[in-house]
Amino acid sequence: MSTHRATQDGSSSSQLTQRLRPLAAPLLAVLGALVLGALLMLVTGHDPLAAYRAMFEGALGGRKLANLMATLARATPIVGMGLAITIALRGGYLNLGGEGQLVLGGLTSALVALYLPLPGWLLLPVSLVGGAVAGAAWALLATGLDRVFRVPLLIGTLLLNYPARYLASYLVNHPLRDVASGMSQTHRVPEGVELAYLVPGTRLHVGALMVLALVLVATWVVRRTRVGYELRMTGLNPDFARYGGINTVRLGFGTMAISGSIAGLVGAMEVLGTHHRFIDNALTAPLYAWTGLMAALLAGSSPLGVLAAGLFFAAVHTGGFGMERGAQVPRELSRVLQALMILLIAARSRLLTPTHRDAPAEKASSS
Amino acid sequence: MVATSSEAPALELRGIVKRFPGVLANDHIDLAVAPGEIRALLGENGAGKTTLMRVLYGLYPPDDGEILLDGKAQRFRSPTDAIHAGIGMVHQHFMLFPSLTVAENVVYGREPQRWGLLDRTAAARQVAELAERYGLQVDPAARVADLPVGSRQRVEILKTLYRDARVLILDEPTAVLTPQERQGLFQILRELASQGKTVIFITHKLQEVMDLADHATVLRGGMVEATVAVADSSPEALCRHMVGRDLLPQLAKVPQATGESLLAVNNLVVLDNTGRRIVDQVSFEVRAGEIVGLAGVAGNGQSELVAAIAGLRSPAAGRILLNQDDVTATSIAARRQAGLAYIPEDRNRVGLALAASVADNLILTGRHNPTLTQRGVLSQAGIERYTTDLVERFDIKIASVREAVDHLSGGNRQKVVTARELAQEPLVLIAEQPTQGVDVGAAESIHHNLLAVRDQGRAVLLSSAESSEILALCDRILVMFEGRIVGELLAEELANDPAAEATIGLLAAGGEV
Ligand SMILES: Nc1ncnc2c1ncn2[C@@H]1O[C@H](COP(=O)(O)OP(=O)(O)OP(=O)(O)O)[C@@H](O)[C@H]1O
Ligand SMILES: [Mg+2]
Numbered sequence A: 001m002s003t004h005r006a007t008q009d010g011s012s013s014s015q016l017t018q019r020l021r022p023l024a025a026p027l028l029a030v031l032g033a034l035v036l037g038a039l040l041m042l043v044t045g046h047d048p049l050a051a052y053r054a055m056f057e058g059a060l061g062g063r064k065l066a067n068l069m070a071t072l073a074r075a076t077p078i079v080g081m082g083l084a085i086t087i088a089l090r091g092g093y094l095n096l097g098g099e100g101q102l103v104l105g106g107l108t109s110a111l112v113a114l115y116l117p118l119p120g121w122l123l124l125p126v127s128l129v130g131g132a133v134a135g136a137a138w139a140l141l142a143t144g145l146d147r148v149f150r151v152p153l154l155i156g157t158l159l160l161n162y163p164a165r166y167l168a169s170y171l172v173n174h175p176l177r178d179v180a181s182g183m184s185q186t187h188r189v190p191e192g193v194e195l196a197y198l199v200p201g202t203r204l205h206v207g208a209l210m211v212l213a214l215v216l217v218a219t220w221v222v223r224r225t226r227v228g229y230e231l232r233m234t235g236l237n238p239d240f241a242r243y244g245g246i247n248t249v250r251l252g253f254g255t256m257a258i259s260g261s262i263a264g265l266v267g268a269m270e271v272l273g274t275h276h277r278f279i280d281n282a283l284t285a286p287l288y289a290w291t292g293l294m295a296a297l298l299a300g301s302s303p304l305g306v307l308a309a310g311l312f313f314a315a316v317h318t319g320g321f322g323m324e325r326g327a328q329v330p331r332e333l334s335r336v337l338q339a340l341m342i343l344l345i346a347a348r349s350r351l352l353t354p355t356h357r358d359a360p361a362e363k364a365s366s367s
Numbered sequence B: 001m002v003a004t005s006s007e008a009p010a011l012e013l014r015g016i017v018k019r020f021p022g023v024l025a026n027d028h029i030d031l032a033v034a035p036g037e038i039r040a041l042l043g044e045n046g047a048g049k050t051t052l053m054r055v056l057y058g059l060y061p062p063d064d065g066e067i068l069l070d071g072k073a074q075r076f077r078s079p080t081d082a083i084h085a086g087i088g089m090v091h092q093h094f095m096l097f098p099s100l101t102v103a104e105n106v107v108y109g110r111e112p113q114r115w116g117l118l119d120r121t122a123a124a125r126q127v128a129e130l131a132e133r134y135g136l137q138v139d140p141a142a143r144v145a146d147l148p149v150g151s152r153q154r155v156e157i158l159k160t161l162y163r164d165a166r167v168l169i170l171d172e173p174t175a176v177l178t179p180q181e182r183q184g185l186f187q188i189l190r191e192l193a194s195q196g197k198t199v200i201f202i203t204h205k206l207q208e209v210m211d212l213a214d215h216a217t218v219l220r221g222g223m224v225e226a227t228v229a230v231a232d233s234s235p236e237a238l239c240r241h242m243v244g245r246d247l248l249p250q251l252a253k254v255p256q257a258t259g260e261s262l263l264a265v266n267n268l269v270v271l272d273n274t275g276r277r278i279v280d281q282v283s284f285e286v287r288a289g290e291i292v293g294l295a296g297v298a299g300n301g302q303s304e305l306v307a308a309i310a311g312l313r314s315p316a317a318g319r320i321l322l323n324q325d326d327v328t329a330t331s332i333a334a335r336r337q338a339g340l341a342y343i344p345e346d347r348n349r350v351g352l353a354l355a356a357s358v359a360d361n362l363i364l365t366g367r368h369n370p371t372l373t374q375r376g377v378l379s380q381a382g383i384e385r386y387t388t389d390l391v392e393r394f395d396i397k398i399a400s401v402r403e404a405v406d407h408l409s410g411g412n413r414q415k416v417v418t419a420r421e422l423a424q425e426p427l428v429l430i431a432e433q434p435t436q437g438v439d440v441g442a443a444e445s446i447h448h449n450l451l452a453v454r455d456q457g458r459a460v461l462l463s464s465a466e467s468s469e470i471l472a473l474c475d476r477i478l479v480m481f482e483g484r485i486v487g488e489l490l491a492e493e494l495a496n497d498p499a500a501e502a503t504i505g506l507l508a509a510g511g512e513v
Helices: A003-007 A012-043 A048-060 A063-090 A098-115 A120-149 A153-159 A161-173 A207-224 A226-236 A238-243 A248-275 A288-298 A303-327 A331-348 B049-056 B079-084 B102-107 B120-134 B149-163 B179-194 B206-212 B235-243 B302-310 B332-337 B347-351 B358-362 B380-393 B410-422 B440-455 B467-473 B500-508
Strands: B011-020 B023-033 B038-043 B064-069 B072-074 B087-090 B167-171 B198-202 B215-220 B223-229 B261-271 B277-287 B290-295 B317-322 B340-343 B428-432 B459-463 B476-481 B484-490
Touching (some): A012 A048, A048 A063, A048 A303, A063 A098, A063 A207, A063 A248, A063 A288, A063 A303, A098 A120, A098 A161, A098 A288, A120 A153, A153 A161, A207 A226, A207 A248, A207 A303, A226 A238, A226 B358, A238 A248, A238 B347, A248 A288, A288 A303, A303 A331, B011 B049, B023 B049, B023 B064, B023 B223, B038 B206, B049 B167, B049 B198, B079 B087, B087 B149, B102 B149, B120 B179, B149 B167, B149 B179, B167 B179, B179 B198, B179 B206, B179 B500, B215 B235, B223 B235, B261 B302, B261 B459, B277 B290, B277 B317, B277 B459, B277 B484, B290 B302, B290 B440, B302 B340, B302 B428, B302 B459, B332 B340, B340 B410, B347 B410, B358 B380, B358 B410, B410 B428, B410 B440, B440 B467, B467 B500, B484 B500
Parallel strands (some): B038 B198, B038 B215, B087 B167, B167 B198, B290 B459, B340 B428, B428 B459
Antiparallel strands (some): B011 B023, B064 B072, B215 B223, B261 B277, B261 B317, B476 B484
8 A cells, every 4th residue: 555565574484573573572581590590609609500401300300200390380370370360350450369269169069069069070060160160250349349349449359358368267176177177277178079180190180171261251351252351351441441331430340350250160170179078278388370461461461471471480490399398499589580580581571451441641642 | 924034943853763662753853933833743643753752742752863952952851841841742642640630630730829739729729711712612610631632632722831841843733623713812922922932733634834933844664755835835735744745635525315214312411420411302313324413512411422322321311322223222233233333532541442453443342243252262363454454544654553553643543443343334323523633545545435435325423623524424423512412514505605615603602503
C-alpha cells in the first residue's frame, strides 16, 4: 500500500527472531545468575563447576531420573497455582488469595473423601470437584467484597488468606484431628480416593497430567475463544471492553471463580495425590501459592510461560538440594543462589502486566 | 515575517532516518526552519510527521542524521534535553497525567514553589491567567481524567505555552478545536513568531496552512515530497503533493425523505462528578435517513450526552429511545444488539486497546458475527478475511493486522475505530469526531460512508468540533452550550449562508442569534 513499506524485511527469519525475542531476556538472566553465583562460590571457597554439576544432577538427573521426577512433582502445584493467578491476571484481576483458596480446596477435598457417604468410584471425582468449588467460593467472596463494599480485589483476596488458613488449622488441630497419629492432621483418606502415582516409587502423581491439561486448555481458551478474547481485551483496557459491550462485571466474577477453582483443585490434588490427608501447614509451608504467583508475574500472564517458569522454579529448588548434598554447598548459599536467579529473571522481565485502574500517565498513548 | 532561505535557520534537521521494525518512517529527511517562521508539516496518515517531531523532541533517537539549533549540533537523549534546549511540543498522542489536575499538568517540570513544595494556589492562578490570556477555556482545578478530549487538547497546548519554548512543535493541535478556538490559537502563534520564535505546525486541514503558515513541507512515504511557499500555493496544489491526486468534488448530499424516529432523547439529565448538571434537560430525536449534528465548544456537555446515549454513563433523569424502545436502563451490549454503533472521541482510552493487535481491535463489536466466531470459538480464517477487508476498504496503513495498534499513526488509529463501527451497518450511528486526525483523502471517504448510512435510511448523530464538517453533512444541527441545546438549525436554511459557521460559533459561545 504505502510506498515505504517496500523496504520492510518481512522475511521468515526476522519473524522468527521476533518470536524468540521474549525468550532472550529470561535466558540472559539465568546466565547472569549463574555467573554471579559462580563468583559467589569462588569467594566462599567452593568449586562452582562441581556445584553446578551437582545442581543440574539434582534437578534433572538421579537414579532412574528420580530427581527429575521430584522436580516434576514439585512443579505440579507451582504451575497449577501460577495458572490460577495467570488466568485472573489476563483479565487484569490480581488474585493474591491463592493460598487461602488452595488450603480450603485441600481441606474440603479431604473432608469429602473422609466423611461423604458415597460409593468409592464416585468419591474421588466428587472430592476433587469439592476442592475446586471451595476455592471458587473463596475467590468469589473477595470479588463480591470488591463489587459491593469496594474493598479492592488485591486487598480482599490477600486478607481472606488468613481466615482460610486459621480455619483449616483449627479444624485439623481440634475437631477433625487424627488423635492417634499425634500430629495436626486429619485421618488418612480411604483407599481408592487417592490419585494414582505416575511413576511408582516417586511422588509424581496423576495431578501433574491434570495440570498440564489445564495449561493447554487455558492456552486454547485464552487465544482461541470469544470468552478468552473478551478476557484479554478487559485486561488490556477495561474501558474499551465495556464500550464494546463486554459485561466486565460478569466476566470478573466468572474469571475469579475459575481462578479460585483451579487453586482449590491444586489443593485437592496435593491432598489426594501427595499427602493422602490434610496436614496442617503442608500446603502453605512450601509457598506453592507465592511461588506460583511469582511464576505468573514473570510469565507475563501467558499459561505456557507459567508452565516454563514453574518448571524452572521447581528445578532450581530441587537442584539446590542436589547442590547441598552433592557439592557440600551450605544450604544458605544454595538459597542465596536460588534467590539470585529468581531476582535476575524478575528484573529482566516486565513484572506486571497492566492491571485495572492504573495508567501512570497517558505516555505516548492518548488523544 | 516571511522567512527567506538565506537567513540562518533556527532549526535544521539533516538526513534524519528513523526505522521501526518493518517500516522506514523517516527516510533521510532534511528540514530547515528560519527564526520567526511558521512552518506547516503536511502529509498523509503514516507519512512520518509525528515520528520526525518525536525525533526532534528527543523521544526517539534517530538512526541517522543530525539536529542543529542555531547552527549548533544537538544530541537529545530524552525530552528533558530537548526542553532544556528550548523545544516545546504539543503532542498528538497527549502526554498528560490523568490523575493530576489541569494546573499540575501545565506547570509540571517548572512548578512555582513555596518552601520547596509545589505552590498550588500560585500554579492555579498562573494557569488561569495563561488560559485567560490565550482564550483557552479550562478549569485549572479539574482532574485531567475527567475532561473530554477537546479540553485535554487545550491543556496540552497550555503546557507548551507555559514553558516558553523557542521552537514550538504542534502536532495536530486543532484536531478537536472549534473554529473560534483555532483562531485564538493562530493569533497566539503569529504573535510568538513575530517575537522570533519558530513554529512547526502539523495539520490535515489545508485551510489552516493557508491561513497560518509561511512555508509548507509535505512528507510522503517518509520522505520530503516538496517544500513550498504558502503564498505561491493553494489547497489544491498542497493536496496534490500529499496524495498525488485532486480532491473529489464536493459531497453530493441529495435530499432524503426522513422516516420514523430511530433515536429519541427526552429530558435527559447527566451529572458530572461534582453533581452539577453537565447535560441539562436535553431532548431531540434523529429520524431514519437523517444526519443530525451536535455542535459546540468541547466541555459543554456533548461528550457526556453522547456517552449517556451509548450507555457508558448513566443519566440522572430522562429517557433514551432506540428504534422506539426505551433503552435508558439497558446494557451497552443490549443497545449494540438493537443496532447502535458508536465512534467515541477518545480513541486511545475508550475506542482502542492500544496494546492489542489491529485485528483484535477490529473485531470487538462484531465478535458475535458468525464469520468471526462459531459456537464461541474464534474463526482464525474468518477474522483474517474480515479484518484485512476492513483494512483495505478504509485504507489503514499497516504491515499486518497482527501489528499492535500503538504502533499506528494517529490517523490510522482513527481509521481502525471508524472502520469497526461502520462495519456494524448500524441502525443508529453515533459518530463523535469521526475524522479527527485523518488525512484529507481519508476524511473524504469517511464522509461518504456517513452519508451512505443516511441514504440507506438509517440515522446518524454526528458530534464534531469541526463546523465545516457538520455543515457539509448534517440535515439538522443542534448547538449545545452549558449542557443545553441552545439552537436548532436546518441545513436547507444554512446551505447558501456564508455566515453559517459564524452563526454556529455565536450560539456555541452562548450568544443569541
Ligand atoms: N512505535 C512505533 N512502532 C512501529 N511503527 C511505528 C511506530 N510509530 C510509528 N510507526 C510507523 O511509522 C510510520 C509513520 O508514523 P507517524 O506516526 O510518524 O505518521 P504521521 O505522519 O504522524 O501520521 P498521522 O497523520 O496519521 O498522525 C507509520 O507507518 C507508523 O505505523
Ligand atoms: Mg501523527
